[in-house]
Amino acid sequence: MNDGEQRDHWIRLVLRDVQFWVPVVVLIGGLLVLRWIG
Amino acid sequence: MTAPVAESREPRAESGPDAARIRALQGVGIFCGLTAGAWLGAAEAPTKLVTIGVSPVVVSLAMVIGVFLARWSVPALIQGTSHIGADFRQAPHLVVWAVLAGCLWAVANTLTIFAVRDVGLSIAFPLWNSNSLLGIVWGIVLFGELRGADARRWFGVIGGALLMFAGATALTIASAHTTAPRDAVRGVIAALAAGVLWGTMYIPYRKAYLTGMSPMSFITFFTIGELGMMTAIAVTFSGGVGPLWRELSAAREVLFWLLLGGFVWVIGDLFQQYAVKYAGITRGIPLSNTNQLWGLVWGIFVFGELRGETQSMLGHVIGGSLVMALGAGVIALSSVTRAEHERWQQSAAREGNRYHVDPAYTSAGMAGREAAGMRHRHTWVDWTIVIVATSVLIAFATMARTPQIAVRWEWMAGLGVVMLGMLASGGIALWRTTRFS
Numbered sequence A: 001m002n003d004g005e006q007r008d009h010w011i012r013l014v015l016r017d018v019q020f021w022v023p024v025v026v027l028i029g030g031l032l033v034l035r036w037i038g
Numbered sequence B: 001m002t003a004p005v006a007e008s009r010e011p012r013a014e015s016g017p018d019a020a021r022i023r024a025l026q027g028v029g030i031f032c033g034l035t036a037g038a039w040l041g042a043a044e045a046p047t048k049l050v051t052i053g054v055s056p057v058v059v060s061l062a063m064v065i066g067v068f069l070a071r072w073s074v075p076a077l078i079q080g081t082s083h084i085g086a087d088f089r090q091a092p093h094l095v096v097w098a099v100l101a102g103c104l105w106a107v108a109n110t111l112t113i114f115a116v117r118d119v120g121l122s123i124a125f126p127l128w129n130s131n132s133l134l135g136i137v138w139g140i141v142l143f144g145e146l147r148g149a150d151a152r153r154w155f156g157v158i159g160g161a162l163l164m165f166a167g168a169t170a171l172t173i174a175s176a177h178t179t180a181p182r183d184a185v186r187g188v189i190a191a192l193a194a195g196v197l198w199g200t201m202y203i204p205y206r207k208a209y210l211t212g213m214s215p216m217s218f219i220t221f222f223t224i225g226e227l228g229m230m231t232a233i234a235v236t237f238s239g240g241v242g243p244l245w246r247e248l249s250a251a252r253e254v255l256f257w258l259l260l261g262g263f264v265w266v267i268g269d270l271f272q273q274y275a276v277k278y279a280g281i282t283r284g285i286p287l288s289n290t291n292q293l294w295g296l297v298w299g300i301f302v303f304g305e306l307r308g309e310t311q312s313m314l315g316h317v318i319g320g321s322l323v324m325a326l327g328a329g330v331i332a333l334s335s336v337t338r339a340e341h342e343r344w345q346q347s348a349a350r351e352g353n354r355y356h357v358d359p360a361y362t363s364a365g366m367a368g369r370e371a372a373g374m375r376h377r378h379t380w381v382d383w384t385i386v387i388v389a390t391s392v393l394i395a396f397a398t399m400a401r402t403p404q405i406a407v408r409w410e411w412m413a414g415l416g417v418v419m420l421g422m423l424a425s426g427g428i429a430l431w432r433t434t435r436f437s
Helices: A003-016 A018-037 B019-043 B045-052 B056-078 B081-090 B094-119 B121-128 B131-143 B151-175 B181-211 B215-238 B241-250 B252-279 B281-288 B291-302 B311-332 B338-354 B359-366 B380-399 B409-434
Strands: none
Touching (some): B019 B291, B019 B409, B056 B215, B094 B121, B094 B181, B131 B181, B131 B311, B181 B338, B241 B252
16 A cells, blocks of 8 residues: 555545544634634 | 652553553643643733734734744654654544644634633633533543543532533623623623634544544644644734734734743643543543633732722632632542543544554553654754744844733742742653653
8 A cells, every 4th residue: 555545544534533523613613703703 | 739659660561551550640630730720821811912902813823833833842852753753653644633623722712812802811711711611521422531430420520510610600790890791792702612612622632642642742733733724814814914914023022922922821731731631631621721710810910900890890700710610620539430441441442443543552652651662862853943943932032022011020920930840740740650652
């Protein structure tokens, strides 16, 4: 397995991890609050 | 206060922690949480500069630049970049998690600056410290913390969380008396939003430490996310790179203090990371959130906040803070049992399997030991990083002038001595017990 395949592999694992999307959604929400307050 | 006694001077790899080892790691984790509270509390003091006309995003960006310098130079000095590289080769996916956590931190930190501007440090601080409540929820739901714990420990953690909520409510009521309603609502929302962001940031933390990563390694990539996100926010809010540069130039005389605030924050955050690793989110975060009390001490005694306020107002602020601190204390005393620790190990094994991480690396990390092949070796890269970071700080120090803000220097000096004592004790305890792993 070359480096490119290894990198794709763990990136796919991250994207399939439900726990990854929890902080992503919160981050987007935080940016929206910041936009409103600023 | 004394530092926990080390269980072993020579950490061994690839063996599960026994009861004595779990107790030793818990002791270190708890002491790290308390030390984090002292340093994180002090780091908020520079945000007071907002009141003398520096824009919130410039304050936040300058602090993050200081944070970036510290997050690379401190690990380079203590563990070396070769150790950091070896850590990430074991678990490369954690780069993504670290960068994401850094982005969360940057947005939350900017929100706190707005919150301090609108409702003041004494009020905003405990509100964003509600992040520990959310952290406890994530710890239980996602990582199996408290599973296998007895009723007393569940009661301690949940009861402590409710006490903290009651304290935060008292402080929110107090905020309505100090500012115009529009500012109060905006400030309270900013502080609570920061709490949600920081509370969620503990998900990446716990993922990394269950996998076995050293906090020193995690924060180096974490800071790429925070500096990148903070730069994007600052450019957007300032209306472009040119206007931002002019704002930074205009504020050059106070930038050093903000960089220093960022540096102090990193020391606190590093101890918080070790607290999460060795005491878990449910205990480590409430303990580090004693920074609320330190923030109150800095606000009242160093900066003279709340001077001239009514007895009722003072009662709300002090009473609310003490109730929150009591809640944090109750949570902290609900120590992890061996049965619960076994659940942590199961969560760690699941993480390892999901991302194909070497089980020996994960189990060594959980036990506070270094996996085979991990070395503390310094190279020219490390010394270059340390020299560059130091030079940048010195350069900004030469431009600095003392901010025109009333400060009681005797209180500042006294708090500084206490903080340094805790730093030394915590550092020695971590080195003896875990070699900073």
